[in-house]
Amino acid sequence: MASSALISDTESWKDLRAHVEEINKTHLRDLMNNNNRCQSMMVEFDGILIDYSRQRATLDTLNKLFSLAEAARVKEKIIRMFNGEHINSTENRSVLHIALRAPRDAVINSDGKNVVPEVWHVLDKIRDFSERVRSGAWVGATGKTLKDVVAVGIGGSFLGPLFVHTALQTEAEASECARGRQLRFLANVDPIDVARNITGLNPETTLVVVVSKTFTTAETMLNARTMREWISSVLGPLAVAKHMVAVSTNLKLVEQFGIDPNNAFAFWDWVGGRYSVCSAVGVLPLSLQYGFSIVEKFLKGASSVDQHFLSAPFEKNIPVLLGLLSVWNVSFLGYPARAILPYSQALEKLAPHIQQVSMESNGKGVSIDGVPLPYQTGEIDFGEPGTNGQHSFYQLIHQGRVIPCDFIGVVKSQQPIYLKDEVVNNHDELMSNFFAQPDALAYGKTPEQLQKENIPEHLVSHKTFSGNRPSLSILLPSLNAYNIGQLLAIYEHRVAVQGFVWCINSFDQWGVELGKSLATQVRKQLHASRKKGESVEGFNFSTKTLITRYLEASADVPSDPSTLLPNI
Numbered sequence: 001m002a003s004s005a006l007i008s009d010t011e012s013w014k015d016l017r018a019h020v021e022e023i024n025k026t027h028l029r030d031l032m033n034n035n036n037r038c039q040s041m042m043v044e045f046d047g048i049l050i051d052y053s054r055q056r057a058t059l060d061t062l063n064k065l066f067s068l069a070e071a072a073r074v075k076e077k078i079i080r081m082f083n084g085e086h087i088n089s090t091e092n093r094s095v096l097h098i099a100l101r102a103p104r105d106a107v108i109n110s111d112g113k114n115v116v117p118e119v120w121h122v123l124d125k126i127r128d129f130s131e132r133v134r135s136g137a138w139v140g141a142t143g144k145t146l147k148d149v150v151a152v153g154i155g156g157s158f159l160g161p162l163f164v165h166t167a168l169q170t171e172a173e174a175s176e177c178a179r180g181r182q183l184r185f186l187a188n189v190d191p192i193d194v195a196r197n198i199t200g201l202n203p204e205t206t207l208v209v210v211v212s213k214t215f216t217t218a219e220t221m222l223n224a225r226t227m228r229e230w231i232s233s234v235l236g237p238l239a240v241a242k243h244m245v246a247v248s249t250n251l252k253l254v255e256q257f258g259i260d261p262n263n264a265f266a267f268w269d270w271v272g273g274r275y276s277v278c279s280a281v282g283v284l285p286l287s288l289q290y291g292f293s294i295v296e297k298f299l300k301g302a303s304s305v306d307q308h309f310l311s312a313p314f315e316k317n318i319p320v321l322l323g324l325l326s327v328w329n330v331s332f333l334g335y336p337a338r339a340i341l342p343y344s345q346a347l348e349k350l351a352p353h354i355q356q357v358s359m360e361s362n363g364k365g366v367s368i369d370g371v372p373l374p375y376q377t378g379e380i381d382f383g384e385p386g387t388n389g390q391h392s393f394y395q396l397i398h399q400g401r402v403i404p405c406d407f408i409g410v411v412k413s414q415q416p417i418y419l420k421d422e423v424v425n426n427h428d429e430l431m432s433n434f435f436a437q438p439d440a441l442a443y444g445k446t447p448e449q450l451q452k453e454n455i456p457e458h459l460v461s462h463k464t465f466s467g468n469r470p471s472l473s474i475l476l477p478s479l480n481a482y483n484i485g486q487l488l489a490i491y492e493h494r495v496a497v498q499g500f501v502w503c504i505n506s507f508d509q510w511g512v513e514l515g516k517s518l519a520t521q522v523r524k525q526l527h528a529s530r531k532k533g534e535s536v537e538g539f540n541f542s543t544k545t546l547i548t549r550y551l552e553a554s555a556d557v558p559s560d561p562s563t564l565l566p567n568i
């Protein structure tokens with residue numbers, strides 16, 4: 001395919017389009033009868049088992065998807081990514097989050113320079129710093145150990161670390177290492193988030209980590225100034241040096257903010273924000289909480305999947321298979337959404353993190369060459385842990401819209417409970433649902449079955465399940481730091497594969513800019529109206545009315561600085 005031609009004009013794409021008719025003739029309950037098909041739709045790597053037999057696909061579909069991958073030059077694009085080529089062309093950058101978790105002796109070049117030694121230089125610095133803080137060798141301004149950490153950051157500088165932290169919190173080894181310590185995340189510029197995060201904390205024993213790739217993000221910088229104020233109002237301005245550190249690619253702005261550059265942890269422009277959890281963005285706060293050796297296991301898990309992604313043939317390549325199946329669901333079967341359903345409370349922040357990774361990466365309107373696309377890219381990701389979701393939105397998934405689901409289960413619970421009078425243990429109960437739901441979606445329930453059960457006639461249609469609803473099952477052996485790293489990398493690379501097939505740039509995010517610049521205009525107006533009494537001008541009727549109402553109705557809100565600190 002020539003670089004400017006559209007993937008949707010290729011024979012492979014057209015072939016898949018035509019193939020939909022074929023697939024529409026078959027119900028999943030019939031496809032599931034073919035054991036050979038099902039067996040070949042299971043793939044295993046490094047302890048992880050993926051079962052995609054409940055996708056509305058046959059082996060023929062898979063072969064056609066492999067042809068599409070060839071037409072889109074997916075293999076070549078993967079290699080270019082690993083080789084550090086500037087595949088993020090609109091920002092003229094490499095995309096090398098894989099280098100963040102590469103072994104110390106690996107060689108990964110960006111712009112002719114091996115980046116691995118720099119990565120390990122920062123990792124060693126984090127190991128050293130986090131050990132000093134945890135052991136009490138580094139103390140706060142009043143000589144007390146810093147046992148609590150508030151990580152200030154938003155978007156990619158927040159969601160990934162929050163996901164990993166939430167997943168590790170109940171893991172036996174990690175929680176033992178975190179004993180007596182707290183890690184909190186301040187993301188939203190909403191003052192309520194400030195209040196919630198500092199309530200119960202003492203500045204004397206708190207370390208604030210300001211995390212921002214650019215160090216210009218409005219919300220993060222305001223929250224960082226608020227935290228600086230919180231510390232210095234109690235401990236004096238000199239205490240900031242002992243109580244605030246930073247993670248950024250922009251070390252100049254870190255220094256201007258007043259954080260000692262020696263206490264700044266660098267990363268690089270070849271790390272996209274939403275792909276940055278394996279950089280100091282995640283590694284620093286997580287090492288402070290759990291110790292570096294736990295976080296190193298997380299990096300190793302991710303690295304193992306990186307190697308698999310680079311080297312496994314497509315037929316056995318988990319991120320490639322999952323990515324191609326997502327393209328099949330979105331672009332050919334026409335399903336615009338995907339539900340991420342972990343049967344593990346520890347994975348409750350997986351869906352919010354993948355939402356950003358996937359939707360910010362692949363929600364694009366033009367090809368990587370800037371050509372408007374005649375097909376939709378990206379999907380609407382959402383999710384909640386099971387079984388909670390079953391009692392909430394699953395009704396729609398079972399009888400309303402068709403939404404391909406990712407079911408994620410874990411063989412060994414982080415916190416097993418065995419009650420002596422119960423038939424099954426608590427984790428078995430959870431997993432019974434994990435195994436049952438995909439079949440309920442795939443098979444459904446026919447009117448004939450209901451009639452045999454003597455269901456009253458007027459309820460038969462209400463109780464009918466059409467079935468034929470696709471899902472895939474991901475079974476992890478356990479949920480430790482290593483497995484969490486594997487899961488992360490599977491999703492990251494899957495998103496990349498989708499973007500490679502759709503021929504978009506999955507590594508920029510121009511779509512977030514417009515709203516930000518309009519907010520700047522509003523911010524100026526709020527300031528001018530409040531301080532100088534200027535009337536609201538330069539907005540459309542609707543926005544002017546709303547802003548005016550806001551200003552008028554909030555005129556009596558006190559502006560005494562002391563009221564900005566928590567009141568709960």
Ligand SMILES: O=P(O)(O)OC[C@H]1O[C@H](O)[C@H](O)[C@@H](O)[C@@H]1O
Nearest residue numbers: 155156157212213214217273512
């Ligand atoms: O890390 P920062 O530079 O503060 O950026 C934080 C976030 O804000 C931006 O608006 C982008 O949408 C995100 O991709 C990014 O992760």
